[in-house]
Amino acid sequence: MDKNDKSSKGQQGININVLKQGLCTGCSACVNLCPSMEYYKDKTILLHDCNLDKGRCFTYCPRAPTDFEMLRRELFDPEDMVLELGSFKGLYMTRATNENIRTGAQHGGTVTALIQLALAQGIIDEAVLADNNDLLLPSAQPIADEDEVLEKARSKFVVSPTVSAFNRISRAGEGKIGVVATPCQAQALTKMKVNPVLEDKLRMEKLKLVIGLFCGWALDWRKFQKLMKEKAGDFKIKGMDIPPSNHACMEVYTIKGTIKVPIEEISNCVRDDCSYCFDMTCEFADISVGSARSKEGWDVDKGWNQLIVRTSKGAQLLALAREKGVLEFKKVPDNNIEKLKKASARKKHACLMNLAQKTGNWDDLIYIDSGDPVVRHIRGMNFGQQ
Known part of the structure; x- marks a missing residue:
């Protein structure tokens, strides 16, 4: 088994093309399909090596190449x-x-x-x-x-x-x-x-x-948990919300009242x-x-x-x-x-910019087909220089 085989459509493909690339969303679609994958504290874990050339983990992963059209x-x-x-x-x-x-x-x-x-x-x-x-x-x-x-x-x-x-x-x-x-x-x-x-x-x-x-x-659980310990201490958190952007905060509801956490600090906890x-x-x-x-x-x-x-x-x-x-x-x-x-178009454009920056090639968007009609439409919109 070549653990560096990028063309693998099994566990190796997930590991090389998704996990190691920082693309895993934590959706957990690859878990409870076989004994080789597990989800633990906000992380997808490879428990055992799998030799399959093609696996359901790769087939169903939203960050493996996907024909969205x-x-x-x-x-x-x-x-x-x-x-x-x-x-x-x-x-x-x-x-x-x-x-x-x-x-x-x-x-x-x-x-x-x-x-x-x-x-x-x-x-x-x-x-x-x-x-x-x-x-x-x-x-x-x-x-x-x-x-x-x-x-x-x-x-x-x-x-x-x-x-x-x-x-x-x-x-x-x-x-x-x-x-x-x-x-x-x-x-x-x-x-x-x-x-x-x-x-x-x-x-x-x-x-x-x-x-x-x-x-x-x-949010990344490890980063967010650390931040909440700093802000809320041992107070039980009853809920959270994000007001519109002009409020520039996350509201955290505890038994002692509402804590407003600056959005800049929350942004530092966002999953890569x-x-x-x-x-x-x-x-x-x-x-x-x-x-x-x-x-x-x-x-x-x-x-x-x-x-x-x-x-x-x-x-x-x-x-x-x-x-x-x-x-x-x-x-x-x-x-x-x-x-x-x-708002949706801006999100899509930022995604495409980040994927193209990661690969260095606008024709290689990793999991999204660069010829997808939505991709072509978004790239044709006026978001400034690409």
């Missing part, structure tokens, strides 16, 4: 494609009608309300959610009881091993599964669903719903691999949800979500939420779509 064709209606945002059936401003959800969940509680509805209506039998036992180092758990969903609410700014939990539970039972996923996790799930190896075809049929989360970056992410709005989902933005200001916006519907399945779930009175809707500000497109 093929995935889009397989998953979405062509007429819905917006190059900056992915499949787009509509943008909505929503929040849960249940005040307990709004109080206990992040922002408007839209994700919590939709997962509860999907469970209650039998759309899914269980949902894979990031756990709240430790907000600084979340795990991921399957939840079948809609009453337990709220216990898993609130944003976790450190990656949870969500896809490894999906890999584990999808091998057992016959239930329909929903997943709340970050962009890299949703990409991995899409690669599994669209092009599964033979032994995974049956279990991937169980994946019935993906609710995506907008994500600008995630997030510099190479091409997706801010979780494009490979049925519905994608983020925090609201409007002229009403943060005091109002932090109680609402903005939501992109991407698939017919997502549209049906949102219509059901309206019919059942699970979500409250309000008018989307006129310029929100354009603002979202610009």
Whole structure:
């Protein structure tokens, strides 16, 4: 076995082309597929050498070479494609009608309300959610009881091993599964669903719903834990949030009150691999949800979500939420779509710049095809000199 073989499409390929390149997102798609890979304290670990020339770890990795255009064709209606945002059936401003959800969940509680509805209506039998036992180092758990969903609410700014939990539970039972996923996790799930190896075809049929989360970056657990010890000491952290950029801070909620941490200090904790992410709005989902933005200001916006519907399945779930009175809707500000497109395009452009800088070649974007129509569109936009 040549441990320096860059052409390997097995574990060696993951090690050389992803882990050693600082590209691993921690999505955990390579875990719980075989005994050779493990996820431990925010790190993907190679437990044993694997001699396979081609492995599922490489096939499903979102940072291995990926034909995103093929995935889009397989998953979405062509007429819905917006190059900056992915499949787009509509943008909505929503929040849960249940005040307990709004109080206990992040922002408007839209994700919590939709997962509860999907469970209650039998759309899914269980949902894979990031756990709240430790907000600084979340795990991921399957939840079948809609009453337990709220216990898993609130944003976790450190990656949870969500896809490894999906890999584990999808091998057992016959239930329909929903997943709340970050962009890299949703990409991995899409690669599994669209092009599964033979032994995974049956279990991937169980994946019935993906609710995506907008994500600008995630935090390195080791760096973030050290910072939180400095800022919060031994006080229990109840939640965290990132207000709009003009606030220039992260709000950390403890039993003693709110601590505002300068965003510069938080930026020092961002995972290196997030510099190479091409997706801010979780494009490979049925519905994608983020925090609201409007002229009403943060005091109002932090109680609402903005939501992109991407698939017919997502549209049906949102219509059901309206019919059942699970979500409250309000008018989307006129310029929100354009603002979202610009923010997403900036994220994509930064990713492409960083990948090209890493390889020294705009034709070698590591995991993204340089001929992808979205890449060509972004490169043609006016972001200054490349």
